[in-house]
Amino acid sequence: MKEAGIIPLHKPSGMTSHDCVVRLRRMLKTKRVGHTGTLDPAVSGVLPICINRATKVAEYMSAYNKTYKATVSLGTSTTTEDQTGEVLDQVPVDPSMFQDLDQTLNRFRGEIEQTPPMYSAVKVNGKRLYEYAREGIDVERPTRRVKIHSLELIGSLKKNEETGNIEFPIEVTCSKGTYIRTLAVDIGKAFGVPAHMSSLVRTKSGPFTLEQTVTFEQLEQRIEEKEGLGPYLKPIEMALSLFPSVVVSEETERQILNGALLKETKELSNERTAVYNGRGECLAIYKPHPERPGWVKPEKVLKIQE
Structure with a gap:
């Protein structure tokens, strides 16, 4: 499976956010690349970039402070x-x-x-x-x-x-x-x-800081050495750290991977809740069901069923 996660890119001045996406698509040989909030060409700094499966959470990240x-x-x-x-x-x-x-x-x-x-x-x-x-x-x-x-x-x-x-x-x-x-x-x-x-x-976008950013040159060197993105690729879970969260059992995990509705609980009554398994993997984002009071539905299932 292709590497997936978030690259906290140090966008250089002189490039548009779209330019950065196009360059990374070529470098990583994947079309599934998306940025999380436009920076003007003259502006530099933190631009989180979602890679492969992480593009599913890009819409949430654009709302960061x-x-x-x-x-x-x-x-x-x-x-x-x-x-x-x-x-x-x-x-x-x-x-x-x-x-x-x-x-x-x-x-x-x-x-x-x-x-x-x-x-x-x-x-x-x-x-x-x-x-x-x-x-x-x-x-x-x-x-x-x-x-x-x-x-x-x-x-x-x-x-x-x-x-x-x-x-x-x-x-x-x-x-x-x-x-x-x-x-x-x-x-x-x-x-x-x-x-x-x-x-x-x-200098900061949500949980991603300037100190965590990586440059194009650093990424290119890593790719040339055929080492993968390694520490430059942050987990999807980091992008969702600002959401309330809940950990579920293995049985509930199986239900979630099939897109099941869940009974609403205190932990699942938020506007959006990140649902994790016991291994720290985010399975899905749930929200209250608009037509069935007392139930929550998956807005997005993030983990692929193995």
Whole structure:
């Protein structure tokens, strides 16, 4: 059986998430490869990639909270809200204008509203916003609520001698769908100045951290040495560690592998529950049955019956 699991890839800047998938398909000689949450080409960092059977859990992983380190640049706005866009507006700035920075950042902690940038993959009337942007068409963008779990200043204000902007680094842990570049722009608006995000690294995605990531070069070396993916391939169970879980008997395991419904218990009453056997293998994801109260049904059976 082909190797299956999750590769916590260190995505390099300059590649799209899809580029990473295509490269890994060629390297691993399998079509069953999928990423778990798009990173913009200019962004580097943690991009969990599901391989073979692990592609079954990719949809759950996209909902993970993410952590980023970013640089906010005050004084200039751009078309893309980051360093890759064309300059829209620029004003002279000075550090003295931002003395209440901590107090201002506090306004963005917790639940906030964001309007996605025009250069984004959000769909409006069946079409991506970036497609409208490339055609020069301005459309009304849907406002969404996202959650900023933490927002910390991790360095001091500094003047960028090349641009004249005032910059500072932040670390953000946030919910799915949060745009850090939009956060940077909104922080600038709170001070009444144009702003953009000048750098971004994703340092965590769910349980996967930057320290656990592997580069393409490391993977290629491992493949050339014909050693398999080994320690670079994380188990499917790691991806599901954020779900409530329950361990079942061997008899129940056999029923689960046949797709059986189960009686609802306290442990199985969650929105989703990861069901394990005694050997630590995740068998399936169960959820309450929508039409049969008191029963739960498999949303996805993950283990192949041997």
